[in-house]
Amino acid sequence: MRDAYLVGAGQSAYGAFPEESYRSLFQTAFEEATESVPNGLEASEIDEAVIGTLGVGGRQLGLSGPAVTEYVGLDGVPCTRVENACAASGFAVRQAVQAVKSGMADVVLAGGFEIMTDMSSDATKYWLGVSGETEWERLSGTTFSGVYAQMASVHMEKYGTTREQLSRVAVKNHANGAKNPHAQLGFECSLEDAQSAPVVADPLNLYHCCPTSDGAACALIVSEDVVDEYTDDPIRVAGVGAGSDTVGLFERDSYTGVPASQRAGETAYEMADLEPGDLDFAEVHDCFAIAELLAYEDLGFCEEGEAGPFIESGATELGGELPVNTSGGLKSKGHPIGATGAGQVVEAYKQLSGKAGDRQVDDPVRGLTHNVGGSGGAAVVHIFEREEHSSSKSSSARGARERESEVSA
């Protein structure tokens, strides 16, 4: 089947924007995305759109995809809304890739958006909670921070993971977010700040939890047949993987891993013919600090149970062996639910096209994005690769890297 390419991506700033609507935020993201395409891309060239959103706070629950695409002048273009909770637009990107590979479209817009900051605390609890398991979790009072707190507790008990290691996720991601002009919480925080924050759901404190956010993000996926019209430096969608699971955490055998992420990662690595060690950076789903640590293990960045020491080693800092969440992640950049997955792809695009400013990774070739819905009811992984390094070249690169590590070992 033919290859799909990422030729542009853009986003609004993430934050609280009472003066904006979900449509105006989407327009900002759409314009940044089309303007980012090296050789230009007109709205009229878009064959199809796939839009992720959770619920727009109940404003526009149906046709919420077409509601934003009509606003940017795409009212005739087939548009499908997808929703997989916090993985909505990660799955939108995946569907855009399928649309291109299917031969039914050459240029597909994948995007997402959410408005969350204008709701009361109770409304937010409802509109987020309905993405969790309803009968046995939400209606019994369990919140998302509560669900992830259970995961953190078990990981601490089983592997000796510490509160300080959780806090280091916040410190690292805020350090990155401080370099990202689009970040909602774009300031640094010290380990002491992160350790002394008020408890939200023990063991998780405020710095172990992402904020609620308004925002939008878009990515442009095209087929191999037209990619040359849009760019001379193509970025290939080398791997795509997805997995699902029980919606409720309580139904799973283990709390110290997310099987949907594991399946998504395995599928994406296999399709890309790559291994975790081939990656130059990754954006992972750090809705809570424990989620980033679980992602390290689920995606093979380190061994099971080793995520605590792994973050402590500095490996995932900017300049480390595998920088993770260079954008600031959900923690610092923000988490406007429906926008998050596409927003991760925006960071991958910026890194791979050398436009990541002060947080630029040195000449990256391959990056991974990882987006989770709920507590792991769904997960999707994409691997993007700068084309001048084709998969045969990557094999030699990998071989070289393996030899290097053997020498240094």
Next chain:
Amino acid sequence: MRDAYLVGAGQSAYGAFPEESYRSLFQTAFEEATESVPNGLEASEIDEAVIGTLGVGGRQLGLSGPAVTEYVGLDGVPCTRVENACAASGFAVRQAVQAVKSGMADVVLAGGFEIMTDMSSDATKYWLGVSGETEWERLSGTTFSGVYAQMASVHMEKYGTTREQLSRVAVKNHANGAKNPHAQLGFECSLEDAQSAPVVADPLNLYHCCPTSDGAACALIVSEDVVDEYTDDPIRVAGVGAGSDTVGLFERDSYTGVPASQRAGETAYEMADLEPGDLDFAEVHDCFAIAELLAYEDLGFCEEGEAGPFIESGATELGGELPVNTSGGLKSKGHPIGATGAGQVVEAYKQLSGKAGDRQVDDPVRGLTHNVGGSGGAAVVHIFEREEHSSSKSSSARGARERESEVSA
């Protein structure tokens, strides 16, 4: 790109089922679908699932796809929820076709469900209304029957369409639904009944409006590489088309046609290399009687403005030139929003595999399904074709039919 095939489909009964949950209804549809596959199909053979639903009345707004697939034992299988209002599962079927054509999946479950009858009238108005345009329609008091009443009024004014012609849609669809054991309103109605019903939104009366319903439906789409494992009588997805438009009716240039349906139909006919005259039956989106008449014109079954006389001619009755809504349609079979599009595919499967019982069309080769979201913010069309009549044969069949009609003219 490789072809996609429909190898099985099934549904729950549509109606009011206080003793059922959305999950148990989905299970019924899933089991009927897998059991309908001629050579059998195990749940473990499913690579991916795409599930359409509007909102489950606010019970489970996020991850509502995985919430049902886990219930039928597919908890590891990648699952994406799609939503395009009343066209949710029509778009789920389209996405399943893309997944197969993309080469990323060989066996895909496309389904949908909704529970609507346990809500108060106000709640129903909200949960349906949020699929309409919010700022200028819903919040100003416009309901869906009101929006379609506007379309009916303009069609009557412009083309002389009559209330009696609207009522004939109900009479025909109830006559068909009375032959469908899964129909919610499975009884016949006389023209007098349909004419004397109380007004809902003038000129539409109760018999011009579909009911609210509980129900679920599933279809199984497989690739050409594996179709022989599942059936000896393959049904090919010959054409797929989709279109979108402004969510609000008030923003459109014309009220007497649905541009999204026109675009969806044109794309599907072109892909299938067929014309409306090649069809042996069709399931169209008759949420309101006027919607079925508009579909006749938008999909080329008759000329613009001629839908009134066309239904009066009996052409779309069972036994007519082009039977429409043999299942009973949304009017008599029922309209559990998220299930409707997949439910139309269930009827296409039953007709094309000769399992439509008392409402069986005589030896049909090609059928079309047409599913609309909102007042036309999105629409999707599928054309299914029994494979022993390949597209080259269909061309000769069409030629023969054209010659016949020339002779008879």
